[in-house]
Amino acid sequence: MSDAAVTTTQSTELPPLAPPSSTLGLLSVFQRRYLLKLLVQREIAARYEQSFLGFLWSYINPLSQFFIYWFIMGTVMGAHQSVDNYPVHVFSGLIVVHFFTETFGAGTRSIVRNKSLVQKMPLPKEMFPVAAMLVSFWHVLPQMLILVVVCLISGWHPELGTLIGGVLAFAILMCLGTALALIFSVANVFWRDFGSLVGILTNFVRFGCTMIYSYDMLAQHAGHFKWLVLGNPIAVACLLFQRAFWAFSTSHPAKTIRTEFPAHLYHQGLIALGASVLVLLFAQWFFNKFDERIAEQI
């Protein structure tokens, strides 16, 4: 080792001796943005491969869910009466939930799907879950456009809270989504059971957010159990996002904010973001621990 150090200083024009497999984890993903861009582009293209409707599928899935909730919960169960502008309430929640579940699901499969690369090419494997998250984010953009148009029709106008809430919500979702994608993608290499577990957890996320029910309903009926929901960063992101869009599309925004949201939502949002960052750090540690076994176990 000391020899190596000597030679490095002697010949400064040479690159240094370094372990070939060394990566900085998530940091090296962002250092190699060009590779990340290629992976994301490829993934976006691959999703519509050999499909007649192509890009439309990324609208059909959330829209079909939207109409189910709109009809079953809104019309049949009567949520249209109890929640003001219920369709926007559902749709804004759906964007949050869909982004998270897509990141989680595609991220979990990402490493196994890229088996041929993982076995033969040295690259930071964190690339794949992060690329999956960015692909899901790409799909959010057109949904956002629809939401904004619908909101504008129902008299919504953007304000500072929209920006804060929206940014905070997506920061939470991106951190937590990437974190869970990291953990599950590596766990899925060793036991494919984790891939099946994703389906169950996705269901919990879908019903654990104030999407089909409102915060007011939760507070009235769930008692102290409401903290089971509010302790979940995704539910907090959902509330933040609804406060940014849905709240100002209702007939009395001030009243909606008072009754339909927890009192210190922004504080909760910051706490949720902090918790998500901690989970992300844990995920990176977990990933590193099993990283070296991925290439042989996959």
Added chain:
Amino acid sequence: MAEAIVADHVTKDFVLRRHRTFKQMSVAKMRGEETVNRFNAVDDVSFTIQQGESVGLMGLNGSGKSTLLKVISGVMKPNKGSILTRGRIAGLIATGAGFQNTLSGMDNIFLNAAIYGLSEKETKATLDEIIEFADIGRFIYQPVGTYSSGMTSRLGFSIAVHVDCDIFLADEILAVGDKPFKRKCMKKMEEIRDSGKTIVYVSHAAASVQKMCNRVIALEKGRLLYDGAVDEGIRVLNYGDEDGDELSADDEELGADV
């Protein structure tokens, strides 16, 4: 002269799982059987390769050559010991590059080059050469999954040799591919060697190792068996082998091809 690759007591073990499901594992636990055992694919191997050396890595099937190559390339990490390399590494591991079957050959060129660390501009600058060397015609726009094994290795080899690397790894590249292409490969490899790059070349064909390399490292069951001059290394490997003469005759024939 500077070191290009320094391996210091490199050990890489593999986990052998004998029981995979929960049911099998609990039964095995109750019977007191081992559920997991390990073996060392590469066992305490140390060597230093200087820049510009061209090393033939030899050994029987299962002696750990490919695993060692994966450790050098960074695909795998050693469990014990350390491996240090200098500069950019390119090459083929286990006959074939990491290709995405659903992507076209063209897209795979860009993706592979990016993994080696090339920028978009650098890739575009060598794109024509890569396509020309691979010589697979209009199939370059078809998904790699539809390629024959020969076409896959042609494209993989072509990308690897056109990356401006410091260390070139080649694992049994001549196992697939026809005579003219083998000849073309050997010529390209010689060019790479003569340009002063470090080469680690895995092959069973003694004659091609003799032609390409100035040093042989031989492995046996993961351990370092021999490290030194080429002719002596080839003798060591055939030592005690009943079919030695017959094999070397085969080798010469193979060597004559390339």
